Amino acid sequence: MGLVTGILTLPFAPVRGIGWVLDKVVRTAEDEFYDPAPVQEGLVQLERARNEGRIGEEEFARREEELLHRLEEIRAYQLQRGGQSGL
Numbered sequence: 001m002g003l004v005t006g007i008l009t010l011p012f013a014p015v016r017g018i019g020w021v022l023d024k025v026v027r028t029a030e031d032e033f034y035d036p037a038p039v040q041e042g043l044v045q046l047e048r049a050r051n052e053g054r055i056g057e058e059e060f061a062r063r064e065e066e067l068l069h070r071l072e073e074i075r076a077y078q079l080q081r082g083g084q085s086g087l
Contacts, residue, residue: 034072042067 050060
């Protein structure tokens with residue numbers, strides 16, 4: 001960006017700054033939403049509950065299927081995002 005362009009676009013600097021902040025907030029929210037660690041922990045807790053007899057086999061199977069489906073969504077998102085960023 002040249003000096004003249006920099007001076008002419010200076011009034012838009014706050015807008016660019018807000019856009020940058022919003023981008024960071026969205027990326028952070030996506031990183032948290034697509035983090036596989038809580039889902040994996042949920043699978044461990046579910047297995048523990050079944051082993052301790054706190055839930056039955058039908059409930060275990062239903063909840064395990066939900067968690068595994070969520071892991072598939074997360075992995076698909078990560079593959080898509082990795083492909084877009086050139087990784």
